[in-house]
Amino acid sequence: MLKDITIGQYYPAFSVIHAMDPRVKFLMMIGFIVVIFLAWNIAALGLVLVFCLAVLFLSRVPVKVYLKSLKPIIPIIIFTAVLNALYIDGEVLWKWWIIEITKEGLLRSGYVALRIIMLILITSVLTYTTTPTQLTDAIERVFSPLNRLKIDVHVFAMIMTIALRFIPTLIEETEKIMNAQKSRGADLETGSLLQRVRALLPILIPLLFSAFHRAFELADAMECRCYHGGKGRTRLKQLKCAGRDYAAIGIFLPVCAGIICASVLIPIF
Amino acid sequence: MAAVIELEHVTFSYGEEAEDQGFIEDLSLSVEEGSFVAVLGHNGSGKSTIAKLLSGLKLPQKGRVFVCGIDTSDEERELEAKKNIGMVFQTPDNQIVATIVEEDVAFGPENLGVEPSEIRRRVDEALAAVGMEEYKDHAPNKLSGGQKQRVAIAGVLAMQPRCMVLDEPTAMLDPRGRGEVMKTILRLREQYGMTIVLITHYMNEAAMADRVVVMDDGRVAADGTPREIFSQVQKLKQLGLDVPQPTELIDQLKQAGIDLPDGILTVDECVQAVTRAFMEE
Structure with a gap:
């Protein structure tokens, strides 16, 4: 799905x-x-x-x-x-x-x-x-x-790239968490709207936790690869x-x- | 030979909350150019802290860390130090930045401001070195764990570092991925003479290195060639570590009174030694 x-x-x-x-x-x-x-x-x-x-x-x-x-x-x-x-x-x-x-x-x-x-x-x-x-x-x-107006365009582009990169990863993870919770008897499909929203919490919390964890690790990896913003950066393509x-x-x-x-x-x- | 990495009386701790996790106390260690050093240790022994210190992500509270002669606390030469030390981390997914394999490999050189034509050359070379050239247009999330980790290695390689530090690069992989990554590491060493520091808890991986450093409680508990280290079976067990299976088998046979040589690491050596012992009897 x-x-x-x-x-x-x-x-x-x-x-x-x-x-x-x-x-x-x-x-x-x-x-x-x-x-x-x-x-x-x-x-x-x-x-x-x-x-x-x-x-x-x-x-x-x-x-x-x-x-x-x-x-x-x-x-x-x-x-x-x-x-x-x-x-x-x-x-x-x-x-x-x-x-x-x-x-x-x-x-x-x-x-x-x-x-x-x-x-x-x-x-x-x-x-x-x-x-x-x-x-x-x-x-x-x-x-x-827009860089002249002190708006760091590069940062927005970087954020967009990372978002695009991690959307499939996080979707995969959501599915894993959903399956894990379902296998423990979590009911995601039935009940009133309020019940179903509440059932989503055990999915969202681990997902957020893991997303933050990923963000910190990615930041470390980027820093190790000499990332220091858009200044002096060249492009492959x-x-x-x-x-x-x-x-x-x-x-x-x-x-x-x-x-x-x-x-x-x-x-x- | 010159030392690529030098730790001088380094003390580091993550603060009071993580009191007994991963601290390092008065650690001195130097890694020579072109050598392949494995750092072993149980969880919390401080082995991953070494990676954090070498990468400059953490600075020591006491003592100094040098990478290619550059003090990692020297802010002005920060990029130069980082450029010379390639870091590969445990989780393959969390170190790939771009949506296309070759663009991810290009990320490091792009940050360093390398000319586009030179980036192209380095990317192709790095992908060939890890055997991933046919995947250069793929999306990283469609790759297996071992392949992702090889892309991460290529990404580091494209910065042309003098040394590579791998922090448990195979811990999240299946046996096949683990094999792929280890093969790649050995190839880098053979083809490029790359200095490699491999932090691991797999004994058979450590056995491939030419020097093994065993960490315990933030100190070096043992330091020597794999043969020297793994012949001290009892000591390793006290430190909460296993020994490679062939070594373990030989050790138990010796305890049972069979006369066998020390320092056996591989299955082949083990088979030879055991057959020789039986022939003699």
Whole structure:
């Protein structure tokens, strides 16, 4: 059960998107999210959709996998779409008691739903095509200018790396502890909610204890391997922008400009 | 030969709460370059404290600890001392930092600010030295205990230390993992002439070293070649230690009145000595 939890949903494949510099991918994703929110009419959203589908296609990750990433947010999409449909004034198409459905409302809810879907899809492209390590690396380097503001970006990246490293280990340990407690007659599955929460205590306490123990030992090991923060540190893997990254930026920027122009020049409805 | 490690009249204790656990009293010890020293002792004899002192994680209350001529209490040369002494600990999981094997091996040289191309070379060499090169892209949590411990050794090796201190590296492993780790240690010694300090409570591991130091109550109780140490069967037993099984067997046969030589460590030697004794009779 616990083993099914995956952190970072990397989907291994050979594609242009996989091979791109993670920094470029990360920045492009952020840029695109902004652009998605700037797209306020059918032409702009159409462009967003076309670009999004093109990226999806290039990533060589099966459509099924993308659909799976959309599944958990279906309720949110429906909820926001319904709210938007009900609360926008305009040409009334259908009316019952105090509920009014307007043409503008329907359009708006369609836009909003589409926008949320694009948002999820484009972030999924990033997580499916980038390993957690690459992502951490990219985040550390993208945010490295913050070092000037005395924010130690390296520390956050290190914490993220260690967390990623130890999540599977701790999950394994949780399972071991659960089995140990079950074999002594602990009942984790039945009873009221309160009883079940209380039954979790004998699992959480040893788990926390062991996590702290691990943390102290890891700190010792890191110190012995000359870790002294990010200062003067080099990296095994250098990130390099290649031709494909420049090409991607070359395509991405005009597309963004196009979407923004379409959004500004053409009226909303 | 020059001493890589030097402890001069070192006294250390963990404080009053841990009164009789792992303290060290007026301990002097030196390890020569290129030697393979095993430190034996029962739990709480202070053997793991030696590792903590050598790594600079703990500083002595009295006396001084030198690693490659550098006092471990010298804060300015702390990194230099740590770089020269590679530490491998007991729990394989708690010393691997990165999510990918080769990135973990690179962690030490990265901290030292080594050039990326040189890190690459060192990582490949270190992984080859422990026989883990084909796992370089794997996630550490998918490896067996013995493999994780070999990755930890590679991680230390990539810093190019002059000495390696292993604190019960096989205690958490199954017999197969234990074999893998011991084979790796012996290979490092043969191929690189690495100075090795192996802290252990397994007698057969200690028997592979060329010097055995037996710790008891924070002092050195015995110091000599494995043959010298393990021929003192009664003394070792008094110190709460076992002897290697072949040595134990020979000792009991001798007590039963059979004439056998001293200092037998391996199964082969034992078989030879016993057959010779029977042929003579």
